[in-house]
Amino acid sequence: MTNPYNTDLDRTPANYQPLTPLTFLERAANVFPDHTAIVHGALRRSYAEFYARSRRLASALTKNGIRRGDTVSALLPNTPAMLECHYGVPMCGAVLHSINTRLDAAIIAFQLDHAMAKIVIVDSEFMPLLQEALSLAQVAPLVIQVDDPEYDGPRTEVEVADYEVFLTRGNPDFDWLMPEDEWDAISINYTSGTTGDPKGVVSHHRGAYLLAQGNALTTSMKKHAVYLWTLPMFHCNGWCFPWTLSAIVGTHVCLRQVRAEPIWSALAEEEVTHLCGAPIVMSLLIGAPDAAKRDLSHTVQFFTAAAPPPESVLAAMKEAGFDVTHLYGLTETYGPAVVNDWHRDWSDLPADQQATLKARQGVRYLPLEGLDVLDPDTMQPVPRDGQTMGEVMFRGNVVMKGYFRNPTATQKAFEGGWFHSGDLGVRHPDGYIQLKDRSKDIIISGGENISSIEVEEALYRHPAVGTAAVVAMPHDKWGETPCAFVELKPGQQADSETLRAWCRSQLAPYKVPGRFVFTEIPRTSTGKIQKFVLREQARQPEFT
Incomplete structure (x- = not known):
């Protein structure tokens, strides 16, 4: 049956214009x-x-x-x-x-x-x-x-x-x-x-x-x-x-x-109300010399992405006059499309519970039509138990057109009618999502995405390197930094400074590993590198 409301009611310049910012x-x-x-x-x-x-x-x-x-x-x-x-x-x-x-x-x-x-x-x-x-x-x-x-x-x-x-x-x-x-x-x-x-x-x-x-x-x-x-x-x-x-x-x-003194000066003199940045910007602000800091006459809204800031940083930011909100998104979603929308009663909870809640990525932006954590094989939502992992997926008008001149990658990204983020996460009973791992092993350092594969390929080009595996290692300033586990070829020699200099010649400076570990790399029975073992090792306090 023809929809009667579509009869003789057409788009014209009078009633339709393309949306553009x-x-x-x-x-x-x-x-x-x-x-x-x-x-x-x-x-x-x-x-x-x-x-x-x-x-x-x-x-x-x-x-x-x-x-x-x-x-x-x-x-x-x-x-x-x-x-x-x-x-x-x-x-x-x-x-x-x-x-x-x-x-x-x-x-x-x-x-x-x-x-x-x-x-x-x-x-x-x-x-x-x-x-x-x-x-x-x-x-x-x-x-x-x-x-x-x-x-x-x-x-x-x-x-x-x-x-x-x-x-x-x-x-x-x-x-x-x-x-x-x-x-x-x-x-x-x-x-x-x-x-x-x-x-x-x-x-x-x-x-x-x-x-x-x-x-x-x-x-x-x-x-x-x-x-x-x-x-x-x-x-x-x-x-x-x-x-x-x-x-x-x-x-x-x-x-x-991005330097502490001009930021503090702008906050006070220009009466800044909002700013965005990686956790390193927060550390820069609260770690600035007292002479650089300024008293703020108003609360400044600070929006951050990447790894959630630790509880001590959140407390220091609040004391300095900032209200911090966690966002999440990807280049493919025009930037942040998920927000940790804060409930008023959460502010009455103990600080450690607030920090736990602030570590979650959150719920969809208003212009995003769909956000879920799905099993990538069945494309069914995972249970809302805060434990079962799946892939975070997006659907809506703030998802990219696709990858330029790459139809294969575009088709793969949109399989099943959802954009596959490649990020693994859980969904809590209240619907808020939380990232748990990255299926593509992306390392987020100071707000910059670093592909572990790219760093590994640079290491493999060194004649002494037999096997390389790169994972994220916690870092007080940058949030995360690459850590390279290396097996040398038989009869070859190289130390950390040699490989660091090599990587500097191959990569942008922020992608150079912060630490090199020369060791036997753990593998499965089929020979696949067990990166989860290396990640756990890199996260241990005694390791960093």
Whole structure:
């Protein structure tokens, strides 16, 4: 039977427009043109200026041949230019590729080639890194350099386009492009895996629109909230907060580097209300010298992901004026899509019980339609007993389009109508989920994902290494750090410093193991390495 409510009631421009977070900035600039949108050192930039510069960028990119579906890469710290890229690039129909500034040149070259980058916008600090990457890449994109006045380090003199000059070629009243379909790509972000299958996560306008609003609802951000950029914007597009802040007409406070003194100064002087970061940022704040700390006149909302912070850190953060909330998500879910929603009566519980509750990842964000822990073989939910493990799976509008140019990986990730996270967890009787292990052995160090396989492959390239197994080892500062168990080949010799130097030549610095253990590696009867045994060993207090 035909649905009568679908008869003669069609989509038209009057009643349907594609969802896109770009409209948030347009509205903010029209309604609150003089409100401060961006703070960066001495710089104060209004929403009218922010919108005009973003339109200039879109216009200039268009004049340089950028069309719908082209990739524009950004190798930038948390600066105003990075915020402008989050609007100006998709405003001309292009797709923003934010590059992790901590990666090595070979990995960046791989990403540029795989994403087919047409233009790269780079901060002057990272120009040498980009030059090395381009010497290894197949693509030859136009390079535009941002000379940030807050950067006081060495500069490499190269003949490339200047960002500010480039903007002058654009029209501040540019009639920017709405997506043809809200399913159109808005960004591509690469997961930590860089060998084997390329994993370029494609996000769409609809998902970015929904998660940006979901952030505001989940974090209780009021109109004109002030957000401090300690979370890198290259991480899942800053968890969509570059778009969230325009929705609530808030203020971005930019920071080039995450250091204790400027963070405390910004918290007090700019009256910051919200910030996000890995547990290491909390340790940085509470471990700062007393001279750097500032008294806060208000409670600051701090949102963290990765490994849950220990009870002592939570207590110290509360005493310092922060309310900490645990989030969880992946690049494939636009950043956090799960929140440890706190119940008021939990605050009356003893501190150790509160810490236990805060260690859980939580429940789904409002814009996420489905979150469950399923048996990956039967695709049935595991019992809600807090003990039976299964795979955490997601379903909804804030799940990626898929992996760019990798249909096999996309199909595998979406088997059974759910996105398979690869994370193993349990579900408690109240519905809250808690991670217990990572099926892909990802190590989260200072908020950065490290593939144990990638580190192992680097070790295997050393001529003295016969077998290598890398697991997570607890670390007071970084939360986790790689620990490498190594069996040397017969007749070969190598010590920790030799392998550490080797890894430094093969990997980004944060991926280098913090400890090397030369031992016989435990195996099953079929020869498979028993990583669970190594993980338990690495977690023992006497080991660390």
